[in-house]
Amino acid sequence: MNETSTGYKKWLVWGVMVTAYMLVFFHRYSMGSMGDFIMKEFGTTAAVIGMIGAMYSWAYMLMQLPAGMLADSIGPRYTAATGMLVTFLGSLIFAYAPSVHVVMLGRFIIGIGVSVIFISTLRIQASWFSPTEFTRMSGLTVFMGKIGALIAETPLVIMIEKYGWRNTSVIIGVASLIIAILIFLFVRNTPQGDKYEHSDVSIWEGLISALKNKYTWFPMLVFFGIYASFIAFSAQWGNKFLQDVYHISKT
Template sequence: MKKTNGRWIVVTLLFVATTINYMDRAILGVAGPSMMKDLSLSTVEFGILGSAFFWSYALMQIPIGVIVDKLGARLTYSIAIVWWSLCTVFTGFSRSLGALIGVRVLMGIGEAPAFPTNTRVISDWLPSHERGVANGIFNSGTAIGIGMTTPILAWIIEKWGWQASFIIIGFLGFVWLAFWLFFFKNRPSQSRITNKVEVEYIEDGQSDTKNVPAVNISPFKFLKYRSVWSLLYGLFAHNYLIYLMMTWLPTYLVVERGMTLLKAGFFTMLPWIMSFLGNILGGLLSDYLIKRGWNSIKARKTILAIGMLFPLAILPTIYTESATASLMFISLAIGGEGLAAGILWATVSDVAPKGAEGKLAGLQNFVGNLAGWIAPVATGILIAKFHNFTIALIIPVVFCCIASLSYTFLIKNERILIQKTDIDKGNKVAG
């Protein structure tokens, strides 16, 4: 019997969901110049609006990790995408700063399950040696959602106004939901898109956890393990860079580099096309190293450390007067950092003990998305104070270089072995 490829249908669904997720977040950055003009928002007020989503998004990560591990991915994702899609639509009907902040906070709650759920699905549906490219594929949806749809969003805004962009994009989630419910089940063995040969292939490729009992552990007890600290800080550094660019890059090109909104929308695609390619390449490289006999965690952290050095390419942007050159440097930085972005979540799957992937992913996403609280507001304040983007662009470079060092020296080349004292009562120790 020939092996089916249902697992790649599932990865495609995760990719599309992530693309929609980030489109819903990124509309704000594209609509920024129009919204600031229409609603008379200052750069600081717009920065606060940009961070409002992350207030609830970050805080929800800890409980969401527990919920995903208990309820399963199918139900969790279904509720989440309906919630956040409705909030995106309602954003288009909001006419005051207070109303917009309220809707963005609610939207953060709805989008909170996405990445912990993605991580759990990849862990359940993919053999270890395919998780890198699978994570690279779904995470590349962030680049598509942020950048490659920007010209379309800019065109919608120019033609029908910023409100219409939120309403139109908000309905995409309901289309995705129909496919999710039709194709996806929590386990490959339960699905209509897999056969016995594929299920056995997946299970054989999960040999590192196949005979290991699942553990029940409080997310905060992960903080006792040094590998976890590197994962938490690394996602914070990554997100600071990405959320700064997501919120401010179109405005940077319009205000600092004198482009029209449509032109900025078109050229904003380039960094995210590079990021898309970097995500896929990072996954392929780490999986290639594993197939060559490397320890899976060593392979992942090597690519993570290399990828986190590419933001250094942002520094020449500060000294060039050419809009084209500055965009090239930013594109190199975002594309190279994509090598790391593509396997951030695969590393969680490799490091977390069996049955606790969602919890560790939730903890990582909580800390990582504190960057969303800081980056948009801090950038707005720095622009208002210095009347340029110089300091704002240096900060994420420093953060990412420190992350490179932490991946190199803090992550152990082994799955976390939970101490007996950290296991919730009634569960066995993994290993």
């Protein structure tokens, strides 16, 4: 990092990337607000709605290694911008789906699109911010992502009640397209431009090295157990639980 990374430029780059990351959390939590509307339109069951929600998680999980490989090979800028374009496509498929199976497909494609954003954001942070700032910026990034989750609650329900879940999905898709354009226009891999130094370590060497590190296993198990269960409940069924058990309104 050099002096060109100081000032407003690094904050502009980070701001665009973190806006994309807010959309990651938005989609993660959106089915908790959309589920009832989709269930009513297609006359389907809660189990099917659960499967629709799970499509995001399956896609996100399967894309983690490819996401890192893409960020290393073509750079985080193009990886993130392409991810937002894929999210735009998935949102349109989701919005215009004639059946629940196509809804699932759209949700899966959305999961693929957003799966590359976090690792790309971390790559950008590592290039634009000093090592002493990296941890603080990572925490701030996650904090901003949670704002996306909050938008997927009451604000999303209000939008759906006013415009319908299909039109709302189109609006969110257009937002993804706008973010993709902003990434192309304003984000660069490094303060020096898009020149990106690739790692000489292969993906398998990196994976084996990570698995051999004893400090990797504990947080991995925490995410596998506690965090996964928390997300499954809060993102998918938390709203429904509060409505049915405590008779709280959707908004």
